[in-house]
Amino acid sequence: GDSVTQMEGPVTLSEEAFLTINCTYTATGYPSLFWYVQYPGEGLQLLLKATKADDKGSNKGFEATYRKETTSFHLEKGSVQVSDSAVYFCALINTGTASKLTFGTGTRLQVTL
């Protein structure tokens, strides 16, 4: 079946540091890939998505590129802020699965001053 693997957390960074959160997936066919973010005490919200190979999703300074050859969708940000502290989930929807999301386990990011 489909699966998503993302790096264990927590990740602790100083403000303005560069962020990478690794995500790899296993899926047949041509999945669409997502990053969701969960701020403390809230539900998840979509951060960015990519629906085909070589697409780059971007939002709020975050970027991720759909790499089919390495089955990866790593999340990056050039300069993190304290307000980026949250849990980040990588996820996929595979074709023919009735829009069911398969999630990774989540990576907690803590940004300090």
Next chain:
Amino acid sequence: DVKVTQSSRYLVKRTGEKVFLECVQDMDHENMFWYRQDPGLGLRLIYFSYDVKMKEKGDIPEGYSVSREKKERFSLILESASTNQTSMYLCASTLEAGGVDEQFFGPGTRLTVL
């Protein structure tokens, strides 16, 4: 602004009680989902529904049932709550089945079963 609301943010129940978790969306979405979120396990799909009165099992349906009598409302039912059902429960909806649209999530219900 799109909205998914859940009936309670926090809930404490006793073992053996019947528990209802309610979710309402105001976006006329076809698809609705129930997940549970546990540390180290991410989100796991319990049930989903692609239309009124239609339901499909997700990855971990045991111990749960669902009801969708109206398009905007999707209820999760724990017939006889057990301590291993202590968790965060998240409801989500998306416009149509089979698409790759964004899923919109509610704020979650943290359920504790004593």
